[in-house]
Amino acid sequence: MEKEEKEIVVPEFYRDLSEDPEKKGLWHYVFRSDDGRKPIRTPDGKPHKLPFQWKDMFPNENGHIEVEIGSGKGTFMIEYAQKHPDYFIMGSEWDYTWAAFAHTRMESRKVLDNAAMLRGDVFYFLRDAVKDNTVDAFHMYFPDPWPKERHHKNRLLRPDFLAEVARVLKPGKRIFYWGTDHKEYNEIALETFDAFPGCKVVERNTAEPTEGISTGFERKYKKEGRPIYRSVIEFEK
Numbered sequence: 001m002e003k004e005e006k007e008i009v010v011p012e013f014y015r016d017l018s019e020d021p022e023k024k025g026l027w028h029y030v031f032r033s034d035d036g037r038k039p040i041r042t043p044d045g046k047p048h049k050l051p052f053q054w055k056d057m058f059p060n061e062n063g064h065i066e067v068e069i070g071s072g073k074g075t076f077m078i079e080y081a082q083k084h085p086d087y088f089i090m091g092s093e094w095d096y097t098w099a100a101f102a103h104t105r106m107e108s109r110k111v112l113d114n115a116a117m118l119r120g121d122v123f124y125f126l127r128d129a130v131k132d133n134t135v136d137a138f139h140m141y142f143p144d145p146w147p148k149e150r151h152h153k154n155r156l157l158r159p160d161f162l163a164e165v166a167r168v169l170k171p172g173k174r175i176f177y178w179g180t181d182h183k184e185y186n187e188i189a190l191e192t193f194d195a196f197p198g199c200k201v202v203e204r205n206t207a208e209p210t211e212g213i214s215t216g217f218e219r220k221y222k223k224e225g226r227p228i229y230r231s232v233i234e235f236e237k
Ligand SMILES: C[S@@+](CC[C@H](N)C(=O)[O-])C[C@H]1O[C@@H](n2cnc3c(N)ncnc32)[C@H](O)[C@@H]1O
Pocket: 069, 070, 071, 072, 073, 075, 092, 093, 094, 095, 098, 120, 121, 122, 123, 140, 141, 142, 143, 144, 156, 215, 216, 217, 218
């Protein structure tokens, strides 16, 4: 007899977004917890939507918003924000130590007028907080490759992630910059882009660092002589 497949129900939780009272430009997106510090589930099992607008994060924003997924120490976004004072760029990092470190560098490099750091899981932030058609470009460089097969499910470049990216990108040709040193994750990612409606890989493994700015991990990997795969993807909708 065939084994009956059990439906896996992923619980949904409340998450709250707030700017750090002591560190302007550092935003926390974290579980709302009960007194025992357990995350509180939503009553209907549906995602909790937040009344967020980019103006809340960037009071002077001019409509040009870019998002970096997994910024690490913030090396790329700081240099990019310095180069483009007219772009408003949100970095993201779920690890508190890295997020705080990147934020301190952002402060000392004086980019906090047009850059901010989100500490939290950026997938849920996109899904729960970001309105449709509000983002101009995404940058995703050297995401955690989760090399073991049983951990592949943790990889962020998945169809449900791309669905959120496509929803929040503005209509017209909008760009996603991608880079990794991991051959197998790169192949799967490019297959995922190829299969996603409206997605077109316009530079396949031949792109240079975006505007010549290498990321922190990239600088290290280049020194080690690892191959680097960079691509540029357009979303048409
Ligand atoms: C390998 S590092 C690369 C950092 C940077 N992009 C670079 O190239 O130097 C990937 C980073 O993404 C962060 N990260 C992974 N998944 C994330 C998620 N869902 N939301 C926010 N940050 C995430 C990790 O904590 C890690 O610091």
